[in-house]
Amino acid sequence: MSNFVFVLDTDRRPLNPTHPGAARHLLNTGKAAVFRRYPFTIILKEACPDVPVQDLELKLDPGSKVTGIAIKQGNKVIFGAELQHRGQQIKNALLSRRQLRRSRRNRKTRYRQARFLNRTRPDGWLAPSLQHRVDTILTWVNRLRRFAPISSITQELVRFDPQLMQNPEISGVQYQQGELQGYEVREYLLEKWNRRCAYCSIENVPFEIEHIQPKSRGGSDRVSNLTIACHACNQSKGNQDIRDFLFCKPDLLNRILKQAKSPLKDAAAVNSTRWALFHALKETGLLVTTGTGGQTKFNRTRLYLPKSHWLDAACVGQVESLEVLTSNPLLITAKGHGTRQMCGTDKFGFPNRHRTNQKSWFGFQTGDLVRAVVASGKFAGRWVGRISVRSRPSFKLASSKIFDVHPRYLQVIHHADGYSYTA
Incomplete structure (x- = not known):
């Protein structure tokens, strides 16, 4: 069985999670709406201040x-x-x-002595x-x-x-060879x-x-x-x-x-x-x-x-x-939230592409979980997967197959939040 469904009232107060069947009934009767896809959460259309939690x-x-x-x-x-x-x-x-x-410094600047002791790290640094x-x-x-x-x-x-919590009088070999021995x-x-x-x-x-x-x-x-x-x-x-x-x-x-x-x-x-x-x-x-x-x-x-x-x-x-x-x-x-690197490199470390400052194109951004309904062509059908956006209207969709799709066929299911999900 799937996980229980999280429930919020209209004031976004968390209530007791409910069985998926009960959540489905609330959605079908119009008493609730989908608030978030992952983790699956519904929001009621009325406040429930008196409901015990x-x-x-x-x-x-x-x-x-x-x-x-x-x-x-x-x-x-x-x-x-x-x-x-x-x-x-x-x-x-x-x-x-x-x-x-390091490679760039060696190529473009004269030799400089190491200065690795000019920075201090706070206590507890990781x-x-x-x-x-x-x-x-x-x-x-x-x-x-x-x-x-x-x-x-x-x-x-x-x-x-x-062991000491269960038996305050425990000692000796009994203490050493308890239930958690080994x-x-x-x-x-x-x-x-x-x-x-x-x-x-x-x-x-x-x-x-x-x-x-x-x-x-x-x-x-x-x-x-x-x-x-x-x-x-x-x-x-x-x-x-x-x-x-x-x-x-x-x-x-x-x-x-x-x-x-x-x-x-x-x-x-x-x-x-x-x-x-x-x-x-x-x-x-x-x-x-x-x-x-x-x-x-x-x-x-x-x-x-x-x-x-x-x-x-x-x-x-x-x-x-x-x-x-x-x-x-x-x-x-x-999955992270992308990169701030403005210059991409090839496998040898030489620059071969430049990125733009814009992350969102045509209302989508890389990492969005979308539903694609393609009417005709080689990839006709319904697809669900993550997209990688481009400045031109041709996005890469990673589903059971990887192919390019026009944004007019896409509908966002879950906006990119730095994670991918498998239910």
């Missing part, structure tokens, strides 16, 4: 590439979304700009690719607050002690090894923690000496040295040894942004609570839920039970 909880699972979003009403999950970031794209763009500027993650999540938090009566936020952030390390290894067996690359099977250098041969329990393996590979390797076990597979041996020492780039990005995001969420004035990654996985495993970003978000923090009322999360991809 139930507080909702917004849950976040911040990630380096994808952030999971879920909204809970009691123990019911009524909305899910996955927000895909473009941090790597920003990093690549800044790298390209730096290379172009690189643009990391700050983008914080800003994008905060944008969607504020956006969802306008459409739904959200009263609290739960973010996957820090480790706290649920979940933190196991989740780290699953992310580092891409949820595949290190030896046979099989997926979607129960994995076991494997010592690359066996403990019986002097290996330690450090994370750099751990990997994940399926039961068959783990039993086959036994306590052999990995070089003996993979003697006939030197490429696989080199890959495993290299990956074991490599840092988790995505984990580093999350660690760098988690506190900045937490403080930004606190500034919203809502109640903000936190949970750990191990607790999230423990809740998901206990509730027998499949692995996905938005369901991980629903399992963040203290969760007793969950009733998932939606199965189709809204997929959101950050």
Whole structure:
């Protein structure tokens, strides 16, 4: 089933989200109109000041590439979304700009000594690719607050002690080997090894923690000496040295040894942004609570839920039970708002085109989601997709096929807002 539909009254006061069937009935009877396509929101044609509103909880699972979003009403999950970031794209763009500027300075100016210490950065400064993650999540938090009566936020952030909360007298071995034993390390290894067996690359099977250098041969329990393996590979390797076990597979041996020492780039990005995001969420004035990654996985495993970003978000923090009322999360991809670069370059870095100051042409701009009704020709039919505008009346439409279309055949469904959507 699709996500619940957000509802506003005529004063744009957020009301309780409603079932898609009820929203369809309100639209068909003329009691409401479509306010926004993504996320789908309707607006009533009368004020409802006396209608009771139930507080909702917004849950976040911040990630380096994808952030999971879920909204809970009691123990019911009524909305899910996955927000895909473009941090790597920003990093690549800044790298390209730096290379172009350095090349131009070397070509057109005399040598100048480096002056890289004449700029100071404020406390809490983050690189643009990391700050983008914080800003994008905060944008969607504020956006969802306008459409739904959200009263609290739960973010996957820090480790706290649920065992001590349940049993204040816990101590010793019982304290160390509680319900969450192994979940933190196991989740780290699953992310580092891409949820595949290190030896046979099989997926979607129960994995076991494997010592690359066996403990019986002097290996330690450090994370750099751990990997994940399926039961068959783990039993086959036994306590052999990995070089003996993979003697006939030197490429696989080199890959495993290299990956074991490599840092988790995505984990580093999350660690760098988690506190900045937490403080930004606190500034919203809502109640903000936190949970750990191990607790999230423990809740998901206990509730027998499949692995996905938005369901991980629903399992963040203290969760007793969950009733998932939606199965189709809204997929959101950050696209940006264009570029200020006035001179485009070819793949070698030489200028080959110039841009105009005007972004809107014939009432459309790049990124608009449109419906095209083409009466005749090779592409006759109804199409829905994003457009790329030009100064001449011939726009590029990206749908199931990519072709040029005249703006007179187009009707805007959703204006460009820096994101693309898949419902």
